Amino acid sequence: MALPRWFPVARKEATTLLRSKGTWILAPLLVVWGYGPTYISWDILGPDVTVGFIQVAGSTLLPLCVLLLTYRSIIQERTSGSLKFLLGLPLTRTDILIGKVLGRSVGAVLPFALATVVLGVIGGVKFGLFSPVRFIGVFLVTVLYIAVLVSVATAASAVTTSTVRVTAVLFGGFFLLLTLGWKIVGVRLYSAVTGNPVNPFEPPADGLLFAILRISPGRAYRTITNWILGVGNSGGQYTSVIEVLYPGISTNEYVVDAAFSGQPVPAYLHESIALVVLLLWGVIPLALASYRFNRGDLA
């Protein structure tokens, strides 16, 4: 069976990333960032607290590093002129996009996988045997999240003609607003639309608020991983979700189980919908970028 046309591009992208020391620095960074056990999370999760480390590693540092590793994937080739050479090969522009996304995803996943193994060993030694199903489940969802991030970064890189512009879009818009700051931005958006102020310690049982909050790919990722961990229906970090549901502790995180206590929860707030949101983030920006990239000027 013949290999797909995009395969050489993907292989080159993956090997280029994996030969770079900077890529492998990501692994110890993620271990250091992810390892953060808390007394309350141990009370609730027991040995599965180790699984939570993967979510923490995947929540802030991983998106930043993945974006850093991929944001120049197309624009660099465009500004250097090598994109024209690449298109001289029997490849379509879509092949190039697919090859870039898959290759860079593999290049980013491997250091993350190494970090996951190290976190698993450290957590397993200290806290005992955790659920392998939950561990693998959270790992696979994080791999999907990496692919989504690479897809978004590649899409942004494909539709802009300036490195400064793609940097601003990805780090100023996507990372700062949609990943880091979406809890604040989303709540303000909800208040602006409905006119209802939100007390973060006692959020209203309004499906719209929670639906807006999980539009963010980062919060959608955490909603799915919190589902696997079994800590609660929320896009917050698992330690914050546990604190909200822990008696006697008050934290400003938005947890469906706490806000809708005793009331019916809208079906669209089910955790599985967050998986659809994440998949859409992986497909729609890339599809739009592909449309424009196929018709745009390479200059």
Next chain:
Amino acid sequence: MNRRQYLAVSTAALSGLAGCLGDPEYTISSVETDDDSHPLALDVATVDRNVVIESPGRLNITLRNTGTQDVIIKNTGVWPLGVLGLVPADESETAGTLLVTDEYEQSNTVEVRPNGASKDNAPLTGTLAAGESIQRQYELIGRRIPRAGTYTLQGYFDEVPLSYRTGENADWVAYHPSVTVTLTEQSVLP
């Protein structure tokens, strides 16, 4: 700064960040008791000095009647040691860290909550015979510890955990145990 220096500095800085998103763990590095002239003496032995995420530290606290007469002991909560806590030695006004014992669950006079406790104020009275001792195990839960430092053992609700007298007609004497417990923060890196 060349690339090697940059990598070394970055790695060192990151190592310093290790575990910064987690809760601190502690070691009971020392327990000191001062004997005084009371007929009662308190011995504190460390059973488990590691106050870590997965298990609390444990102290065996023994109350001994070192005198030649029976001692009548009065307190509240659970008899004879009551509800104990550790208070920072340098800030006596600060709220204490609750020491938890299985006795609280068995009694219906003490209720332990995630971030506090309450107790029935009905007095409990009993007699500790001459030469007799009573031992209870207390747990030191890391989540309840505000920071590392030196702490003084005293009642969690009242500074005086118990009162005693040596005869039915004698006056009650407040018992102030003289025990200091030093907690040091454990390093995340081995």
